[in-house]
Every structure is written in C-alpha cells, then in structure tokens.
Amino acid sequence: MAPGQKLYPRATVKKIVKAHSNCNLSKNVDVTIFLDYVLFMQTLMKEAAIQSKQGGERGITARSVRKVTADTLAKFKG
Amino acid sequence: MARESRPAHNAAATPARQPPVNSDPLTSTGRPSIAVRTPGSQGRGLQRPQGLSASGRKAPPGPTATPHARAAFRTIDSRRAAIFTPHRTRRRSGQRDARETPRNFLLPLGRVLARNTQPITTSSSSPGSLQNPSSGIRQPGGNTILEEEDEDDYDDEELPKRPRLSLPIDVEDDDDSPLQPHRSAGLEDENFTVQSIELPRRAISEQPGRRLSLGSVRMSDYYFNANELRSEDVGIDSGFFPPMGAFDEDNDAAFGTDDEAAGYDDRQETDVGRRESGRESDFGIVMPGDMNESTFVMAPQLQDSPTRPQVDFNEPMFDNDDPRSDDGGSSVGGGGHMIEEDWQVDDGGGGNETTVGVDASEMNDDATVLAKSAALQRGGSKSKKRCKKVSKHGIEYPALPPAVVKRLAQTFAKTSGAKGKITPDELKAIMQASEWFFEQLGDDLEAYAKHAHRKTIDESDMLTLMKRQRQTSSQTTPFALAQRYLPRELLQELRMTPAPLKKCRKANNSAVEEDEEVT
Structure with missing residues (x-):
C-alpha cells in the first residue's frame, strides 16, 4: 500500500510548510505532515472518482478533481 | 294545591258572593264554631286550618279574624307553604310557562281586532282576495288571508326581479384566464428546492481576515476569481473556495512549462480581489507573457524583506529571455510605470507599509524601486527555477x-x-x-x-490537527495510519519520535509501535 519506492521530498515539504506557517518545524513533524497529505490525496482521489462516476465520465477528470477540491479541503480544515 | 286555594281566597275577599256556595261544605266539615261569624269567609278559613293543621300549626285565629287579619294569615301560610314545599314555586312557574304561549295572547287579540280592522290591501291585490278576510272572522282565517296576500304579491308582479349577482359575470368573462390557477400550481413544474439550498456560510468568528488559520482567505483563493466566477457555475460560496477552472497556469508555472505567462492576465484581473482580501500576497513572480512583451516582472516583497533582497530577485521570469531583454533596456525609466498597478496591489495585499490607494508620488517611488529590482534581477542568477511561490509571510517555497x-x-x-x-x-x-x-x-x-x-x-500540533480533521479517532490512531500509508522508511522516522509525544498517544498505540519495532 505504501506508495512508491522513493521517499517523498522531505526537505521540500518542510520548506513548504515552513513558508506557509512562518514557524520552525520540529524534527519529525514532516513525516506526519506527509501522512496527512497522503490522507488528503486519498480522500481527494476518492471523491473525485465518485464525482466523475456521478457525472458519467469515465475515469477521473480534471473537472471532477476541481469540483471536489473545495469540499475535501474543507474536510481537512483544522 | 296552593293554586287551587288561591282563587278561592280571592273569591272569599268578596264575601257577598261566596256564602251560599261555601256554606254547605262548611257544614259538611262539621266545624260549626268557625262558621258562626262570617259564614262566607269561614269556609275558607276552615279549609285552610284543616290543611295547615296537618303541618302542626296551631289553631288559626279564625273566629276573631277580620278580613285583614285573614289576609295576613294567608300570606303567612303561603310563605310557610312556600318554605316547606321547596320546589313549589318552580313547579308553578313551570306550569305557567308551559301554558303561557304567545298564542294565548294573540288569540283574544285576534278576536278583538278582527272585528273592526280591515285586511291589508295592496294596490295590486285583486278584489277576490279581499272577500276572504271580510268573510272569515275566525282566527285561522286571518292567517290564510295573510298568506294569500303574499301569494298575490308574487302573482301580480309581471316579471320576477332579476336576482342581483354578487359577482359581476361580465367582468369575469373579460379576463383572459377566468380560472386562476392556484398559487401552488406552478410548484410542481420546476424543482424549487434547488433554490432553498443553503450555501455554506462562515461564522462571524471565521470570517476571512479574522484569524489567520481559521477561514483565512488564501491568496490562491483570489487568484483566478475573475475568470472563475464568469465561467463556472458557482455552486459553492465562491469567496470560500473559488472554482478552480483556471489555475492550470499556476501549475504550469510550478511544472516549469512554457505557458507561464498565460496566468499573468488573470493575475491582473484578480488584483482587486487580492487587495480586498487583506492578506499578504504571495505573488512573487509575474511572468512576462509571450504575447505582451511590455509586461515585466517585479519583486513585490522587496521592501517587506529587505534583509534578503536577493531571494526576491531570483525569479523564474528569466526563463523567457526575450521580454527580459526588452524591458531591461528601458527598465529604469519606463518599466516602472508598467508595474504600477501590480506594485500597488502588492502593497495593499501586504498591508505593511502603504494603503491601497497609493499616491502618485509613492507610486513613483515604487516605480524606481521596481526598476532597481528589475535591474538587479537582470544581474541575478537563474538558479532557482523551482522557487516560484511566495507565501503570505514572504517566504519562498518550492512546489x-x-x-x-x-x-x-x-x-x-x-x-x-x-x-x-x-x-x-x-x-x-x-x-x-x-x-x-x-x-x-x-x-x-x-x-x-x-x-x-x-x-x-511540534508533533503535538500535527496530532491535534489530524484529530480535528477527523482523520484520527479512538479507533484509528495516527500510527496505524502511518503504518498503512507510509513507506517503511518513513515509518522508521516516525518511530523515532521523542518520548513525550509517545506519552500523548494511547497505550495501544505504543503497543502497536513496539510490535512494529519487533517485526
């Protein structure tokens, strides 16, 4: 289940979050952040698949992804 | 009983008539002593005492009673009788009411009046109808007369009067749709429930700009608003999450593709939106478009972060060299005015130094600054292609x-x-x-x-966040999620979390952890 053989770019994620929060990150938070991101992606893709099926499209399309992005983001609002 | 006695007493008040009638019963009763004085009245007086003696009354003062005294006794007796017969008055009144109908009065009245009154004759009444009342003196005849007269009234009228209609029919006919459909008739045709959908709202405490994290308006929200609101159906509150039809350009920029400049127009269109957002904008990079070469790039965070001006100048606009060279030639002089709009917007968005409405002098200053920055950018390196975004804090970050x-x-x-x-x-x-x-x-x-x-x-913040996101609960622990979703190497990293954080977790979490370590 674990996606990919390659690790995710830890430094990049750390930089992104640091830039957005203007805070320092403790040592291993980025792993949890990435875990959260993975969960977000899972939810996003699942919702997009549902949306595209409802819309009668085959496969996930960009439109369906865009449509569900707002809801999914709201779901992941802390 | 009392009623019967009363007429007798009334009659006794006139003793002249009574003596011959009542003398015989008096003698028959065998009380001669009473009958001695006033023979006419004593019959009454004796009969009364008889009835009243049964109730234990003492012997009446009959022999010595004058008519007035007798009358007084009578009233006393009647009062006594009224006292001892509780429902007497009511029974009497009931009997009298049953008897006293209007007919009782009307009958003699009709008899009296019928003799000397003429039946009412209308002008249209026929003479034949008048014969009946004159001939019939009896009472039922009077009734019939009245009825006949009424009939005559109807008969004599040539035409019955047209009934007056409460609603004018003619006016009604003039209407296009005489039958108005019911108000609810139209409801079935269309689905009106769609209109009643309540769009997501934010609490006042979560209004944009109130708190940074809650409900904050992200700069990306306003990024393509101007385009989006036109094109897409606004199903959700557009201020919240704009429809994302148009952020392809941004992604392109992130991917390093060539059509970065396509987003430039959009940015300028949404400048107003960003200005209103009151948030610091992250638009560090404005790409020179392929089509309009006059546009040129500026470093918005120059004054905000003077400590590291170099970073701002390492912008990806150097990807396209052609507009850069063009603008570079006239950067100090003419370039500044082109940027005025963008610069002003960024100031407003940052909210640090200048207000939204920037004076002309300030704009000139800004223009010179921009020109400087542009000049610096020309000399800058192209090394950081990835660093295209600037967060609201003015920190660049890679995509x-x-x-x-x-x-x-x-x-x-x-x-x-x-x-x-x-x-x-x-x-x-x-x-x-x-x-x-x-x-x-x-x-x-x-x-x-x-x-x-x-x-x-801290990691506790992250755990709090995940709990609030409903990603972790009592059933699903963050570590279980990590086990499921993260590669093993990352799991290793997660396992090395410091001890105090482990304490925050549940006991079974730690157990799971240890199991994981064992395996």
Missing part, C-alpha cells in the same frame, strides 16, 4: 515535485476504482489542490503553535 504527486494520485486513483492514467490536466488540478492543502495546513499548524506560545511546530 512539490509533480512526480511525487502524480505517483500518489495514481496509487489512490487505482484504489478508488478509477481506470486510466492521470492526465496532465488532472495533475494540474491535483497540484493546485495540494498546494492549497499545504497552505491551509501551514496556517492551521501556525495557529496551534502560536496558541501554545511556541515558535516551533
């Missing part, structure tokens, strides 16, 4: 590599049952979504850390 995102998306798309590969369009959308996600996550984490008076985002 997540699309390969990672694509891999993740592909994996989850497969698990969610979707077939096919992920198209570039889709990847753009996903990249935009993940960018927003990180922005939101950064805001939230910042809020948590600030709330704890920390300057460092």
Whole structure:
C-alpha cells in the first residue's frame, strides 16, 4: 500500500510548510505532515472518482478533481 | 294545591258572593264554631286550618279574624307553604310557562281586532282576495288571508326581479384566464428546492481576515476569481473556495512549462480581489507573457524583506529571455510605470507599509524601486527555477515535485476504482489542490503553535490537527495510519519520535509501535 519506492521530498515539504506557517518545524513533524497529505490525496482521489462516476465520465477528470477540491479541503480544515 | 286555594281566597275577599256556595261544605266539615261569624269567609278559613293543621300549626285565629287579619294569615301560610314545599314555586312557574304561549295572547287579540280592522290591501291585490278576510272572522282565517296576500304579491308582479349577482359575470368573462390557477400550481413544474439550498456560510468568528488559520482567505483563493466566477457555475460560496477552472497556469508555472505567462492576465484581473482580501500576497513572480512583451516582472516583497533582497530577485521570469531583454533596456525609466498597478496591489495585499490607494508620488517611488529590482534581477542568477511561490509571510517555497504527486494520485486513483492514467490536466488540478492543502495546513499548524506560545511546530500540533480533521479517532490512531500509508522508511522516522509525544498517544498505540519495532 505504501506508495512508491522513493521517499517523498522531505526537505521540500518542510520548506513548504515552513513558508506557509512562518514557524520552525520540529524534527519529525514532516513525516506526519506527509501522512496527512497522503490522507488528503486519498480522500481527494476518492471523491473525485465518485464525482466523475456521478457525472458519467469515465475515469477521473480534471473537472471532477476541481469540483471536489473545495469540499475535501474543507474536510481537512483544522 | 296552593293554586287551587288561591282563587278561592280571592273569591272569599268578596264575601257577598261566596256564602251560599261555601256554606254547605262548611257544614259538611262539621266545624260549626268557625262558621258562626262570617259564614262566607269561614269556609275558607276552615279549609285552610284543616290543611295547615296537618303541618302542626296551631289553631288559626279564625273566629276573631277580620278580613285583614285573614289576609295576613294567608300570606303567612303561603310563605310557610312556600318554605316547606321547596320546589313549589318552580313547579308553578313551570306550569305557567308551559301554558303561557304567545298564542294565548294573540288569540283574544285576534278576536278583538278582527272585528273592526280591515285586511291589508295592496294596490295590486285583486278584489277576490279581499272577500276572504271580510268573510272569515275566525282566527285561522286571518292567517290564510295573510298568506294569500303574499301569494298575490308574487302573482301580480309581471316579471320576477332579476336576482342581483354578487359577482359581476361580465367582468369575469373579460379576463383572459377566468380560472386562476392556484398559487401552488406552478410548484410542481420546476424543482424549487434547488433554490432553498443553503450555501455554506462562515461564522462571524471565521470570517476571512479574522484569524489567520481559521477561514483565512488564501491568496490562491483570489487568484483566478475573475475568470472563475464568469465561467463556472458557482455552486459553492465562491469567496470560500473559488472554482478552480483556471489555475492550470499556476501549475504550469510550478511544472516549469512554457505557458507561464498565460496566468499573468488573470493575475491582473484578480488584483482587486487580492487587495480586498487583506492578506499578504504571495505573488512573487509575474511572468512576462509571450504575447505582451511590455509586461515585466517585479519583486513585490522587496521592501517587506529587505534583509534578503536577493531571494526576491531570483525569479523564474528569466526563463523567457526575450521580454527580459526588452524591458531591461528601458527598465529604469519606463518599466516602472508598467508595474504600477501590480506594485500597488502588492502593497495593499501586504498591508505593511502603504494603503491601497497609493499616491502618485509613492507610486513613483515604487516605480524606481521596481526598476532597481528589475535591474538587479537582470544581474541575478537563474538558479532557482523551482522557487516560484511566495507565501503570505514572504517566504519562498518550492512546489512539490509533480512526480511525487502524480505517483500518489495514481496509487489512490487505482484504489478508488478509477481506470486510466492521470492526465496532465488532472495533475494540474491535483497540484493546485495540494498546494492549497499545504497552505491551509501551514496556517492551521501556525495557529496551534502560536496558541501554545511556541515558535516551533511540534508533533503535538500535527496530532491535534489530524484529530480535528477527523482523520484520527479512538479507533484509528495516527500510527496505524502511518503504518498503512507510509513507506517503511518513513515509518522508521516516525518511530523515532521523542518520548513525550509517545506519552500523548494511547497505550495501544505504543503497543502497536513496539510490535512494529519487533517485526
């Protein structure tokens, strides 16, 4: 289940979050952040698949992804 | 009983008539002593005492009683009788009421009046109808007369009067639709429930700009607003999450593709939106478009972060060299005015130094600054291609590599049952979504850390966030999620979390951890 053989770019994620929060990150938070991101992606893709099926499209399309992005983001609002 | 006695007493008041009638019963009763004085009245007096003696009354003062005294006794007796017969009066009144109908009065009245009154004759009444009342003196005849007269009235009228209609028929006919449909008739045709859908709202405490993390308006929200509101159906509150039809350009920029300049127009259109957002904008880069070469890039955060001006100048606009060279030639003089709009916007968005309405002098100053920056940019390096975004804090950050995102998306798309590969369009959308996600996550984490008076985002913040996201609950622990979703190497990293954080977790969490370590 674990996606990919390659690790995710830890430094990049750390930089992104640091830039957005203007805070320092403790040592291993980025792993949890990435875990959260993975969960977000899972939810996003699942919702997009549902949306595209409802819309009668085959496969996930960009439109369906865009449509569900707002809801999914709201779901992941802390 | 009492009623019978009363007429007798009344008659006794006139003793002249009574004596011959009542003398015989008096003698027959065998009380001669009473009958001695006033023979006419004593019959009454004796009969009374008889009835009243039964009730234990003493012997009446009959012999010595004068008529007045007798009358007084009578009233006393009647009172006594009234006292001892409780329902007497009521019975009497009831009997009298039953008897006294209007007919009782009307009958003699009719007899009296019928003799000397003429029946009412109308002008139209026929003479024949008059014969009946004159002949019939008896009472039922009077009734018939009246009825006949009424009939005559109807008969004599040539035409019955037209009934007056309460509603004018003619006016009604003139209407186009005489039958108005009911108000609810139209409801079945269309689905009106769609209009009653309540759009998501934010609490006042979550209004944009109130708190940074909660409901904050992200700069990306306003990024393509101007385009989006026109094109797409606004199903949700557009201020909240704008429809994302147009952030392809942004993604393109992130991917380093060539059509970065396409987003430039959009940015200028949404400048107003960003200005209103009151947030610091992250638009560090404005790409010179392929089509309009006059546009040129500026470093908005120059004055905000004077300590590291170099970073701002390392902008990806150097990808396209042609407009750069053009603008570079006239950068100091004419370039500044072109940027005026953008510069002003960025100031307003940052809200640090200048207000939205920038004076002309300030704009001139800004223009010179921009010109300087442009000049510096020309001399800058092109090394950092990836650093295209600037957060609201003025910190640049790289975009997540699309390969990672694509891999993740592909994996989850497969698990969610979707077939096919992920198209570039889709990847753009996903990249935009993940960018927003990180922005939101950064805001939230910042809020948590600030709330704890920390300057460092701890893992506890992240756990709090995941709990609030309903990602972790009593059933699903963060570590279980990590086991499921993270590669083993990352799990290793997670296992090395410091001890105090482990304490926060549940006991079974630690057990799971240990099991994991054992395996």
